[in-house]
Amino acid sequence: MSDIADRVRKIVVEHLNVDAEKVTEKASFIDDLGADSLDQVELVMAFEEEFSVEIPDDAAESIQTFGDAVAFLTKAVG
Amino acid sequence: MFDLTGKRALVTGASGGIGSEIAKALTAAGARVALSGTRVPALEAVASEIGGDSPILPCNLSDLEAVDKLVPSAEAALGGLDILVNNAGMTRDNLFMRMKNEEWDDVIAVNLTAAFRISRSALRGMMKQRFGRIINISSVVGVVGNGGQANYAASKAGLIGMGKALAQEVASRNITVNAIAPGFIASAMTDELNDKQREAIFSTIPAARLGTAAEVAGCAVFLASDAAGYITGHTLDVNGGMVMV
Numbered sequence: 001m002s003d004i005a006d007r008v009r010k011i012v013v014e015h016l017n018v019d020a021e022k023v024t025e026k027a028s029f030i031d032d033l034g035a036d037s038l039d040q041v042e043l044v045m046a047f048e049e050e051f052s053v054e055i056p057d058d059a060a061e062s063i064q065t066f067g068d069a070v071a072f073l074t075k076a077v078g
Numbered sequence: 079m080f081d082l083t084g085k086r087a088l089v090t091g092a093s094g095g096i097g098s099e100i101a102k103a104l105t106a107a108g109a110r111v112a113l114s115g116t117r118v119p120a121l122e123a124v125a126s127e128i129g130g131d132s133p134i135l136p137c138n139l140s141d142l143e144a145v146d147k148l149v150p151s152a153e154a155a156l157g158g159l160d161i162l163v164n165n166a167g168m169t170r171d172n173l174f175m176r177m178k179n180e181e182w183d184d185v186i187a188v189n190l191t192a193a194f195r196i197s198r199s200a201l202r203g204m205m206k207q208r209f210g211r212i213i214n215i216s217s218v219v220g221v222v223g224n225g226g227q228a229n230y231a232a233s234k235a236g237l238i239g240m241g242k243a244l245a246q247e248v249a250s251r252n253i254t255v256n257a258i259a260p261g262f263i264a265s266a267m268t269d270e271l272n273d274k275q276r277e278a279i280f281s282t283i284p285a286a287r288l289g290t291a292a293e294v295a296g297c298a299v300f301l302a303s304d305a306a307g308y309i310t311g312h313t314l315d316v317n318g319g320m321v322m323v
Contacts, residue, residue, distance in 0.1 A: 038205075038247065038248070038250070038251070041205075042205060042206075045202065045205070045206070
């Protein structure tokens with residue numbers, strides 16, 4: 001697992017208060033990890049801060065799973 | 079219980095009668111208050127009167143770019159933001175049939191759109207810190223209407239509806255959003271009323287007097303305090319009994 005994935009997982013685990021094992025590639029924040037729509041906004045805010053990037057609204061909406069987030073941030077940071 | 083020590087606040091329209099009194103009352107309760115408005119000398123006068131080391135943040139709320147910079151400058155000056163009082167407001171009265179598009183647009187922009195934008199930018203920090211108090215200064219006119227003030231009434235009713243929607247969204251983050259709806263409050267404008275006009279107004283107010291800005295400011299301190307932590311989406315009527323809803 002990449003460093004980016006580890007940092008994203010840490011944020012998700014802390015914010016949603018879930019076990020790290022549950023945060024898998026396909027895990028949906030809302031359907032699998034118990035997030036509500038406001039949690040999702042907060043996760044995006046936390047990602048922005050952790051990686052010093054700006055995530056536009058349409059991109060934020062497309063980030064539904066842990067894998068989506070890692071893929072987006074890998075591209076944005078790399 | 080009403081202590082605001084360590085809290086950081088931003089008041090818009092802080093040079094006006096009600097705004098300056100709110101800034102004064104929040105400071106007296108222990109908060110550090112950033113003062114925003116368009117008239118810098120008047121803001122400086124308020125700052126020296128309340129003597130609370132208040133940053134002055136000039137901002138013309140009809141300039142939307144300036145509006146979007148207001149909260150970031152307040153957060154920079156105060157080290158964060160806990161309490162936001164959207165108090166700034168203007169009137170452009172006219173009969174509905176004669177009301178110009180600009181009269182409508184200007185009032186909605188300053189009274190409602192600026193409050194939306196300022197609240198939105200304040201929420202980021204409030205969500206993160208899991209604490210926030212947003213207080214919108216509405217008006218009795220927003221509750222019952224007033225001939226000649228369709229634009230003003232719409233903006234003040236809009237603040238109440240906007241606040242209720244936002245209150246539902248952010249209640250779980252320990253952020254409350256409430257409104258205060260003052261009735262007739264003594265001001266430079268009401269000082270100019272003659273006895274006959276006063277009598278006519280008082281006949282509609284069970285308390286038979288004008289309210290004071292301090293009586294509005296006290297409600298703002300209450301809503302900002304821990305004592306009001308379970309109140310959200312509410313409108314406090316401060317009108318001497320003129321309207322009871």
